[in-house]
Amino acid sequence: MAKLFRAVIMGPPGSGKGTISKRIAQSFGLEYLSSGHFLRDSVAANTEAGVLVKSYVDRGILVPDDIITRLMLPRLEQLSAHSWLLDGFPRTLVQAQALNRLVQLDLVIILNVPYATLTERLSHRWIHPPSGRVYNMGFNPPRVQGKDDVTGEPLVQHDDDKPEALMARLRHYKDVAKPVMDLYKSKGILYSFSGTDTDRIWPYISSLLVTKLHTQPTDSFQTHTPTVAE
Numbered sequence: 001m002a003k004l005f006r007a008v009i010m011g012p013p014g015s016g017k018g019t020i021s022k023r024i025a026q027s028f029g030l031e032y033l034s035s036g037h038f039l040r041d042s043v044a045a046n047t048e049a050g051v052l053v054k055s056y057v058d059r060g061i062l063v064p065d066d067i068i069t070r071l072m073l074p075r076l077e078q079l080s081a082h083s084w085l086l087d088g089f090p091r092t093l094v095q096a097q098a099l100n101r102l103v104q105l106d107l108v109i110i111l112n113v114p115y116a117t118l119t120e121r122l123s124h125r126w127i128h129p130p131s132g133r134v135y136n137m138g139f140n141p142p143r144v145q146g147k148d149d150v151t152g153e154p155l156v157q158h159d160d161d162k163p164e165a166l167m168a169r170l171r172h173y174k175d176v177a178k179p180v181m182d183l184y185k186s187k188g189i190l191y192s193f194s195g196t197d198t199d200r201i202w203p204y205i206s207s208l209l210v211t212k213l214h215t216q217p218t219d220s221f222q223t224h225t226p227t228v229a230e
């Protein structure tokens, strides 16, 4: 069996983690686990975990480290036979240290997107809560305005994508992510990608994964191939 591959994707809210993760999962066959989706699903389904985290998720503030760690690590253990990509966890140094005790990461992808681009994107982000499908009124609009492509059900905007909450989330991200990135940098597994367009960043990420995984993508999502990887 090929060696298992464990990756994390980090970046501020709206930097394209979900969009790029979907492409990575589809192209390279990694299992994708998003802490945000997992928590929102748990809240919607009113599970024990959902009840525990609802007050934080609804307010867009971080769930305490001990709670999120207690929820996420068992999920990862269930995926122990798979290669995976983790989005939204770890967010803090304490979480990164807890993850470190469970598994050795192979790669951390950082998305650097300018502040103005983030606010512009998130103010146009609409989601279909039951499925987690994400739309953008400019970048990937639904076929019918305000309706999910698959079910036709209404799309909604997260409260934490509204301008007041957004500013606080971005500021907070900067403070807590820095020590996590420093840790991964010191381990030599951090790769950073900067830009304003997912479609322009994607080919570089795809090339990096080809190198790391020694495999070709099954879906290219692109019309040109870059000649250099960052």
Ligand SMILES: Nc1nc2c(ncn2[C@@H]2O[C@H](COP(=O)(O)OP(=O)(O)O)[C@@H](O)[C@H]2O)c(=O)[nH]1
Pocket: 011, 012, 013, 014, 015, 016, 017, 018, 019, 020, 121, 122, 124, 125, 126, 134, 135, 136, 137, 138, 139, 140, 196, 197, 198, 199
């Ligand atoms: N205009 C534009 N929107 C994008 C681009 N990439 C992603 N988006 C949209 O920006 C929003 C945030 O992306 P998402 O992947 O959810 O970011 P995350 O918060 O980091 O997971 C979504 O509405 C995406 O559809 C891009 O290159 N251009």
Ligand SMILES: Nc1ncnc2c1ncn2[C@@H]1O[C@H](COP(=O)(O)OP(=O)(O)O)[C@@H](O)[C@H]1O
Pocket: 013, 018, 035, 036, 037, 039, 040, 056, 057, 058, 059, 060, 061, 062, 063, 064, 068, 087, 088, 089, 090, 091, 092, 095, 160
């Ligand atoms: N690693 C984490 N640590 C603490 N709270 C988290 C973590 N991941 C997600 N959350 C909680 O879930 C909410 C939604 O997560 P997020 O990743 O922002 O979802 P989305 O990608 O849909 O915007 C956050 O506001 C926070 O309350």
